Amino acid sequence: MSSEPMSDTHILKIESLEAKVATENLDILNGVNLEIGKGEVHAIMGPNGSGKSTLAKILAGHPSYEATAGRVLFKGQNLFELDVDERSRAGIFLAFQYPVEIPGVSIANFLRTALQAHLVDEEELDIFEFTDMLTERMSMLEMDISFAERHVNDGFSGGEKKRNEILQMAVLRPTLAVMDETDSGLDIDALKIVANGVNKLTEEDPEMSILLITHYQRLLNYIKPDFVHVMVDGRLVRSGGPEIALELEKDGYKNWKDSGAVSSGVPKTA
Amino acid sequence: MTDSLFSKGVTEALNFSAVERLCITEPDWLRERREHAWALYEQTPMPTTKLEEWRYTDLRKQLQLDTLSLSQATVVSDDPTAWPKRLRKAMKEDRQASGHIVVIDGHVVHSDLEAELIAKGVILSSLHDAIEQHPSLVENWLATEAVPPEEGKFAALNAALWSDGIFLYVPADVQLNTPIRVTRWLSEAGVAQFGRVLILAENASRISYVDEILSDDFSKQTFASNAVEIIAKERAQVQYVSVQRLGRGAFYQSVQRTLAYRDASLDTLNVALGASVSRVDLNACLLGERANSDMLGLYFGDDDQHFDFNTSQDHISPDTASDLLYKGALDAASRAVFRGIIRVKPTAQRTDAYQTNRNLLLSGNARADSLPNLEIEADDVKCSHGATVGELDPEAKFYLMSRGLSRIQAERLVVLGFLGEVLSKLPLGGVVEKVTRVIEEKLSQH
Secondary structure (H helix, E strand, C coil): CCCCCCHHHEEEEEEEEEEEECCCCCEEEEEEEEEEECCCEEEEECCCCCCHHHHHHHHHCCCCEEEEEEEEEECCEEHHHCCHHHHHHHCEEEECCCCCCCCCCEHHHHHHHHHHHHCCCCCCCCHHHHHHHHHHHHHHCCCCHHHHHCECCCCCCHHHHHHHHHHHHHHHCCCEEEEECCCCCCCHHHHHHHHHHHHHHHHHCCCCEEEEEECCCHHHHCCCCCEEEEEECCEEEEEECCHHHHHHHHHCCHHHHHHCCCCCCCHHHC | CCHHHHHHCCCCCCCHHHHHHHHCCCCHHHHHHHHHHHHHHHHCCCCCCCCHHHCCCCHHHHCCHHHCEECCCCCCCCCHHHCCHHHHHHHHCCCCCCEEEEEECCEEEEEEECHHHHHCCCEEEEHHHHHHHCHHHHHHHCCCCCCCHHHCHHHHHHHHHCCEEEEEEECCCCECCCCEEEEEEECCCCEEEEEEEEEEECCCCEEEEEEEEEECCCCCCEEEEEEEEEEECCCCEEEEEEEEECCCCEEEEEEEEEEECCCCEEEEEEEECCCCEEEEEEEEEECCCCCEEEEEEEEEECCCCEEEEEEEEEECCCCCEEEEEEEEEECCCCEEEEEEEEEECCCCCCEEEEEEEEEEECCCCCEEEEEEEEEECCCCEEEEEEEEEEECCHHHHHHHHCCCCCHHHHHHHHHHHHHHHHHHCCCCCCHHHHHHHHHHHHHHCC
């Protein structure tokens, strides 16, 4: 993989993005620039309240957040012209920090409906092919098939919820997976299982791009990023390789918060 | 109609001579019962919204009693090709059955029952046939213990004017493995139709019964009245399912009482999807020790549909249990009223009684009123009641849409999941699929 991706391999291009909570006037993102190439794994790290999760929600189209300036191109297309479901069908997947419980709806039924929605035109999902595929995906992620009959996130432990996110990702096979604090609330064993699942998916599809959003370095011990960005006060203030994560692990975010550092240009190539 | 006439409920069609006409060919005991019922009907004032139990359903506005005539329909032949297409379709969707009854415009036009069950003494027939062939059974139980005319204005009217009904008798120790299926069709607009169901399950018998009523939309208000009496003797197991899919313009009214004797389990499921106004009064009586009743309800409203459920759980004997779960989703300007009471008599120590009503509002104009209540006279009991009225969770919708589901698909999945909890508790063959499909149809119009 090249560290200087060609512009035509850009999957995601974020330009001077500013955003806020729809019902408030305070900007949370204050000019974010970021390019993600095909097959690249990027990590955005930052202290609480820096805007990391807001960026994830803006990319997925959460109705409570609103972009006020800048633009986002996904495979060359203006992302803000797409509704939430269209973004998913275009290939964006958001692994939720807090997956939502849907009582009474089995994971199998949910995934079948989702996959059917991803098919073009009037194409009908073959139920037998689907079941085979789901079984295969679950065995790859070392999940018991009975899990598919449980209701989506209903009464799940933190670890089960996150594994369910990875299963959905494995079934939907996105072009870009945005993983919002996937490590939060997981003990080390659960974290390893989840990271292992993600790594299997990237092995299987080296062209899948990943944007990891995390507060802690520890996730990056298991999912190796190509690029690490530091977000403070709604801006990416530093970009570089995995070594940045190690620096943060040692020194924390204090230096960044106090230095008043600002981003300039496209961070990744800075 | 003047106020006093409405209050009495006597009209050009609904009057004593109509009762007399019905009695011509009937035995004396039945004539006396009808006449007594009619007298009670006239004496009982029409319920008004001043009564707590009718606070949210204003009959003066919602029931045009004086426009109703009595059914003139002739008996359709026992030949499926002569039956309405939608009725045949509804029957086709039912899977296994031990027997069938088809009722068209108040007349039982067909009944069948597995030969093996007939040999064991199971009876499935029209009420009129049962009165001729098994008079003492019917005389003992028809409008006596379960839904007597004293029950209220509509119970009295029904007991006076019922045209036909269904009789199901299961002898002791006989167990049916598949449900009895009843399908009723109404075609006449502007009529009042009165039907009854009498189910008698003897000791240690087992039965499930699914009753579906349906019609097209009506151009004039049509009144469909139903009285349901279910008796489960000692150790009997009875499941009763009612699926109401009447067209718009229908006023559906059903009074149901279940009597559970010692160690009996008597479960009910009321599904309300159709009609413009639907009022169900259900009383579960836990008469014998260790009797148990699960009471399930499901409703889905759109347009300006109005559902009113009035339930009561009466614990008479010790160690009895009842568990009620009614869930509904309401779209457009539809509304639902749930009023439920758990009554535990001093004799009913160690009662377990639960009552839950949950509503999901899909529109800002929909409305649900939930009024759970307890009346406990024993000291060693476990009782709880709960009611919720909530809206579709926007986070759930966002979550599902972020996986590629359209807004409509996401709503459909959440609603079906919400209501599915009720159906999964009584998974009789074909009922879940049919009800799910009808809800999906309603959702796709929204």
